[in-house]
Amino acid sequence: MYLKNIHKQFPGVKALKGVDFSLEKGKIVSLVGTNGAGKSTLSNIIAGIYSPDEGEIFIEGKKVTISDPKAAEQLGVGIVHQEPTLVPNMTVVENIFLNKEITKNGIVLDLKKMKQESEKVLEFLGFHINVGKKVEELTLVEKEVVEIAKAMLLKPKILILDEVTAPLNKDEVDHLFKIINDLKNNGMGIIFIGHKLQEIIEISDSIMVFRDGKNVGELVPSESLSEKEVISLMLGSTLNEDLITGEDKDDTGQRQEVLKLAGLSKQGFYEDINFTLYKGEIVGFAGLKGSGITELFQSLQGILSFDGGDMYVKGKKVKFKYPKDGIEAGIGMVTNDRQGEGLALTLDVKDNIAVSSLNYLRNRFRTLNTKLLKDNAGKYVKALSIKTPSINQFVQNLSGGNQQKIVIAKWLLRNLDIILVDEPTRGVDVKAKNEIYKLLINEKNNGKSLMVASPEIRELLSICDRILIINSGRIVSEVHRNAKEFKEEDILNIIHSSHQHYTTAQAM
Amino acid sequence: MASDTSSINGGYRVSAKLIKDNMLIIILLLELIIGVILSPVFLGKTNIQSILINTAIFGLLAVGQSLVMLVKEIDLSVGAMMAFGPIAAIALTEKILSGSGTEIIVGGNYVVDGLLLIVILVLLISALIGILNGIIRVKAQVPSLIVTLGMMYVLSGMSYILSGGYSLYLTNLEGAKSLGNNMIAGIPVNFILFLVIGVLVILVLKYTKVGHRIYSTGGNEKAAIYSGINTNFWKIMAFGISGVCAGAAALIYSSRLQSVETIQGSGYELISIAIAVIGGITLEGGRGNIFGAIIASAILCIMLNILSLVGLIAWYKTIIIGLIIIGAASQHAFSRRTA
Amino acid sequence: MKRVSKLLYVLLILVMVFSVVGCGGGEKEPAQTGDNQTNTEQPAATGNEKLDALYQEVAGLQGEEALKFFEGLKDKGLSDAEILQFFIDLPLSQANEQIAKMYKDEGFEMYSKSYPKGETYNGFQWSKGSGTKITGPFSKNDLKLPFTDYVALPEGPVGDANKTYNIGVVFHGFSHPWLINWADAAKWEADRHPNVKINVQDAEFDNNKWASIMDSFIAQKVDGILVWPMVEAPTGPPVDRAVQAGIPVVSVDRTAGTQDITSRITGNFPANGAQAGMYAIWKLAQEGDLNAKVVMLRKPLGSTADAVRTGHFLKVLSYFPGIEILKSYHDTDNREEAFTNAQSALQAYPEIDIFFGTGDHEALAALEATKMANRLESRKDGKKIIFLSIDDSKEAITQVKDGLFEVNTPYTPLISDIGMRVLLNIVTKSAEMPKDVITPNIPMVTQKGDVIFGMQTQTPDQWYEYTFGPALN
Incomplete structure (x- = not known):
């Protein structure tokens, strides 16, 4: 299979910018890259979910158009998606055979045959699952196996595995890899997408590295290939070092504590968080998607409750019921979903700025002081150089x-x-990014304390005084600015290596 | 986890599960027992026939509604369709046959001819309106709650315009009363028709691809799309079938009362949703089965019958229905969580 | 693209509407009710020689002459009841061409003919102050049933004292003040007889439910059924089934769509319309000018109440060429709609002399709208607009008392006790009951109590205790 110069544009994002890709029979090619680098988009194009804006696809030398998932299936492409694609209230057989049903005489379903076939596929994968069970009654691992079985059913020539190992423990992964290798030896071409570099190096025949919608290199795993090499290629050499402004404040003894968490836990999200935030610092939080950082932030503001441990604000023990309580205690959160949670899009600029402070913008009649509101909104629009025609513009x-x-x-x-800032620069261009960084640092210099979470490690390196690394809801490491690990490669290393531990724990 | 506890008190678990899985049947049996105790005429032939006719009307609507709810949509227009279908069909028949000199409506509002054409047109018009509901839903991306709410108003308005607000009598239309009143071996023909349709739908859902399409469309639309299923098509189909069911229910209704009224069927859309919910169909789609809906329509009709036999005032009736709906929905949700 | 397809759907819907409307609706003949096809034996003449002679005389008269003739009826030796009967059966005149055409176009003749009229049972006449005060068993309202002396039945066991008579009652609307009072009166009568057991069922405005309840009564083999049918067509078959099963069925107020019903108690729709017409002419004559512009605010087109009342109203007016009907507005028994209609009328017509409302909402809505438009005294010389109201709600009678309504012609739900007595007489076979039991006419209500064409009216205070519904605060 060969893909040439694939382009794909989504509203607002150019997901793929001219990607070439090839896969040979009996090979395993891995796709790696940071979130949003274009791996899943490419696999979805091959699976017929998206169609490319530009570019050509060849399978076994013939040019093909993959218009929909059914067409991909007929061309011999099987895919296991990153997101769950099982119907919870249907049985395992029904899911495996969804839209591929076997019938007698074209109308009546051949339930017996489908049952046998699905048992056969599952057996091949080395699992015994009651195929008459409903999918919602299965464990996480079993579900993943069913997803794979579903993709394997038609004995595809090309199999795409998008993050299939996430819910599996080490033994299960080993088992799966054995199967993958068998398939490979039978001549199947396999595309493997994952975050766990160790696994990828172990299984792949070659590794394609994606960055910003382009493939930036191909590595061939060998004894000597280290995870670090892969990571540095993922990140590229163009590190933006121009805005290193953090400082090391290790001297914690004399500093004023503003927030202290003692063993804070929320089942299913984060566990045993011990952390102290001091006045005038920016602390970064790094971790993969779903590591629990967002939920931790939400708990601190009172959006989500926590069910274990204690929280102290300026030495006072608190437990918030509503976001209002958090705000009153002096904690505000900039959400990562600004359109969904952070802004009222159909209101204008001034109302959005003022919405949390309405109680402080009252006049002596206890009604809203609109002049004060306008003045304040105007002041911040100017201070933050928000580009808007007027403060009456709709957000x-x-x-x-x-x-x-x-x-x-x-x-x-x-x-x-x-x-608390969750992903301060999501979907923001470079210039605005820098402005937002300056803004945050300025606040720190004014004596505010900030907690910043971001999937972009570079961002954290630029502005934070120290970085906490969270995995599966636990703090696994703390890196200070003066430490030698205060580097993107090292932090990514910690994130990725500790990931394995997490999934093992989860699967039990 | 689950396997540990079940081995400890397995016996209790099994019987509890048996009750939970067959809750609707148990309620139905309980109702029958209560009915026999409370009223000596409950098991009388005419009373049972009356229950069966009502079950046929409500059951048909509920089967259609259930299909729509299985694909995670809702159809509020079925009640209005029950009036519009026959009214439009009669108007259209009059127009079509007026060319051949056959008089369809005499004396202002007595329908006297064209039964076959009327019946076909009722089913056809209802199906088309259902399909139209579906098309607007998927193409214009308007939630079905809104589409069918709008359709409900449009249809009842059009019913008034077409009929001028007058009722139409079918008393002089030969054969018109057979569907609503004839019996085969003491069982109303319309109930047999309903059973045939109901069983057909159950079989099709269980033993053909259609069932997988419908359940996956409602259960996890994205998964269905990823499997190459045209979920939009199946949504439109569900609305179309719901339309046909409403048309069939309208035929039974009009045949039983030998008339067509502009207000007939109003409010029945909510009853059909209530029955579907009692039967275990959820608003989240992809969950529940048609068998449950059929049993639930019998449960509701028997309950209404018992309440009217014992002479309870309507206020209490509505409270009881409301409690049953809430109770059924929570019971289904509860048994799902603890499954 | 999306917009284009949306547009297409709208077009599709429009095409559907027009294609169907175009072929179906158009000018439909007015609905005929129940038994109109066979019940054509009623001749142009009434069968009452005295009245027929008078109709011969009045036939050629119009305007002032007709007025003089009307004023002279008393002197011709007619009783109050006969005078009212004269106006009820008055033939249509061609003197007012507009009204004559309207009467023909809307098919009022047919409605008028098919509506039961005639003598009351045993020639009963209602007299002011008669009747019985009760507390409504369902509504707990304080009511006074006006007709407890009509088809009177003494308290105590009926028929065979050792037998229990099971009576089914089916109607709609425990939530509706008029209808709950209807049920009150029926239950009150049944409760007077210890060996009568009744089961009152509310079909909640669903005709299928109404039919199911009838069927359950048939299954229970009740001894008799008293019904309030909301509409005719769908109520015919269930009544037929009951009658075939040998169970007598009696309807009160509205009629069911079958001729085979055992007996029916009908209200005084014809008198309501005729009285409103009489009052209008009398009032105009008092003012000295028989020219007037009339707006009619009406109940749903095709409803018996609307057609019979409007028809009888127009017949009286047809003798006066100076009357102009500006427009008819219909609503769906809804005060909001009636109010909007009245507002439209006030907008459209700068000169309105008379508002005629055919139901309990219409005149009240007209008054409200007129007050709001500040038009109450907008007639020539600052005279007040005349409001002719029908249906004796407490609110309407209060407006008469306050001088805002000129007249009210009562129509009461408190007649179902008559129906119950008729049914019990049939069930116990104690008396032969006619198929049509006519409700006695009630004098109209005016503020002071006037004599109108020889007929004495009653004052609001005299009638107030008979009105339906909960007490006003």
């Missing part, structure tokens, strides 16, 4: 960067001591 008409600044302005106006 939905502004660019992502400017919307993000408004969310931040909302909390600045409230003059809170602790600001």
Whole structure:
């Protein structure tokens, strides 16, 4: 199979910018890259979920168009998606044979045959699952196996495995790899997508590295290939070092504590978080998607409750019931879903800025002081250089960067001591990014304490004084600015290596 | 986890599960027992026949509604369709046959001819409106709650315009009363028709691809799309079938009362949803089965019958229905969580 | 693209509407009710020689002459009841061409003919103050049933004292003040007889449920059924089934769509319309000008109440060429809609002399709208607009008392006790009951109590205790 110059554009994002890709029979090619690098988009194009804007696809030398999933199936492409694609209320057989049903005489389903076939596939995968069970009654691992069985059913020539190992423990992964190797030896071409570099090096015949919608290199695993080499290729050499402004404040003894967490836990999200935040610092939180950071932040503001441990704000033990409680205690959160949670898109700029501070913008009649509101909104629009024609502009008409600044302005106006920022620069262009960084650092210099979470490690390296690495809801490491590990490669290493431990724990 | 506890008190578990899985049947049996105790005429022939006719009308609507709910949609237009279908069909028949000189409506509002054409048109028009509901739903991406709510108003308005608000009498239309009143071996023909349709739907859902399409469309639309299923098509189909069911229910209704009224069937959309919910179909789609809906329609009709036999005032009736709906929905949700 | 397809759907719907409307609706003949096809034996003449002679005389008269003739009826030796009967059976005149055409176009003749009229049972006449005060068993309202002396039945066991008579009652609307009072009166009568057991069922405005309840009564083999049918067509077959099963069925107020019903108690729709017409002419004559512009706010088109009342109203007016009907507005028994209609009328017509409402909502809505438009005294010389109201709600009678309504012609739900007595007489075979039992006419209600064409009206205070519904605060 061969793909040539594939382009794909989504509203607002260019997901693939001219990707070439080839896969030979009996080979395993892995795709690696940071989130949003284009791996899943490429696999979805091969599976017929998306069609490319530009480019050509050849399978066994013939040019093909893969218009829908059914067409991909007929061309011999099987895929296990990253997201669950099982119907919970249907049985295992029904799911495996969804849209591939076997019938007698074309109308009546051949239930017996389908049952045998699915048992055969599962047996081949080395699992015994009651195929008459409903999928919702299965364990996480069993579900993943069914997903794979579903893709394997038609004996595809090309099999795409998108993050299949996430819920599996080490033994199960080994078992799966054995099967994959068998398939490979039978001549199947396999595309493997994953985050666990160790696994990838172990299984792949070659590794394609993606960055920003392009493939930037191909590595051939060998004894000498280290995870570090892969990571540095994933990140590229163009590290943006121009804005290193953090400082090391190790001297914790004399500093004023503003927030202290003692063994904070929330079942299913995070566990035993011990952490102290001091006045005038920025602490970064690094981890993979689903590591529990967002939920931790939400708990700190009172959006989510926690069910174990204690939380102290300026030495006082607190437990918030509503977000309002968090705000009153001086904690504000800039969410990672600014359109969904952070902004009222159909309101104008000034109302969005003022929405959390309405109680402080009252006049002596206890009604809203609209002049004060306008003045304040104007002040922040200017201070944060928010580009808007006027403070009466509807927020939905502004660019992502400017919307993000408004969310931040909302909390600045409230003059809170602790600001939690979840993905401060998501979907924001480079220039606006720098402005937002400056803004956050400025707040720190004004004596505020900030907690910043971001999937972009570079971002954290730029502005944070120290970085906590969270995995499966636990703090696994803390890296100070003056430590030698305060480097992207090292932090990514910690994240990726500790990932394995997490899934093992989870599967039990 | 689950296997540990079940081995400890397995016997209790099994019987509890048996009750849970057959809750609807148990309720039905209990109702029958209560009915026999409370009223000596409950098991009388005419009373049972009356229950069966009502079950046929509500059951047909509920079967259609259930299909729509299985694909995670809802159809509020079925009640209005029950009036519009016959009214439009009669108007259209009059127009079609007026060319051949056959008079369809005499004396202002007595329908006297064209029964076969009317019956076909009722089913056809209802199916088309259902399909239209579906097309608007999937193409314009308007939630079905809104589409069918709008359709409900459009249809009842059009029913008024077409009929001028007058009722139509079918008393002088030969054969018109047979569907609503004839019996085969003491069983109403319409109930037999309903059973045939119901069993057909159950079999099709269970033993053909259609069932997989419908359940996956409602259960996890993305998964269905990834498997190459045209979920939009199946949604439109579900609305179409719901339309046909409403048309069939309208035929039974009009035949039983030998008339067509602009207000007939109003409010029945909610009853059909209530029955589907009692039968275990959820608003989240892809869950529940048609058998449950059929049993639930019998449960509701028997309960209404018992309440009217013992002479309970309507206020209490509505409270009881409401409690049953809430109770059934929570019971289904509960048994799912603890499954 | 999306917009285009949306547009297509809208077009599709429109095409559907028009194609169906175009072929179906159009000008439908007015609905005929129940037994109109066979019940054509009623001749142009009434069978009452005295009245027939008068109709011969009045036939050629119009305007002032007709008025003089009407005023002279008393002197011709007619009783109050006969005068009202004269106006009820008055033939249509061609003097007012507009009204004559309207009467023909809307098919009022047919409605008028098919609606039961005639003598009351045993020639009963209602007299002011008669009747019985009760507390409604269902509504707990304080009511006074006006007709407890009509088809009177003494308290105590009926028929065979050792037998229990099971009576089914089916109607709609425990939630509706008029209808719950209807049920009150029926239950009150049944409760007077210890060996009568009744089962009152509410079909909640669903005709299928109504039919199911009838069927359950048939299954229970009740001794008799008292019904309030909301509409005619779908109520015919269930009544037929009951009658075939040998169970007598009696309807009260509205009629069911079958001729085979055992007996029916009908209200005084014809008198309501005729009285409103009489009052209008009398009032205009008092003011000295028989020219007037009338707006009619009406109940749903095709409903018996609307057609019979409007028809009888127009017959009286047809003798006066100076009357102009500006427009008829229909609503669906809904005060909001009636109010909007009245507002439209006030917008469209700068000169309105009379508002005629055919139901309990219409005149009240007209008054409200007129007050709001500040048009109450907008007639020539600052005269007040005349409001002719029908249906004796407490609110309407209060408006008469306050001088805002000129007249109310009562129509009461408190007649179902008559139906119950008729049914019990049939069930116990104690008396022969006619198929049509006519409700006695009730004098109209005016503020002061006037004599209108020789007929004495009653004052609001005299009638107030008979009105239906909960007490006003």
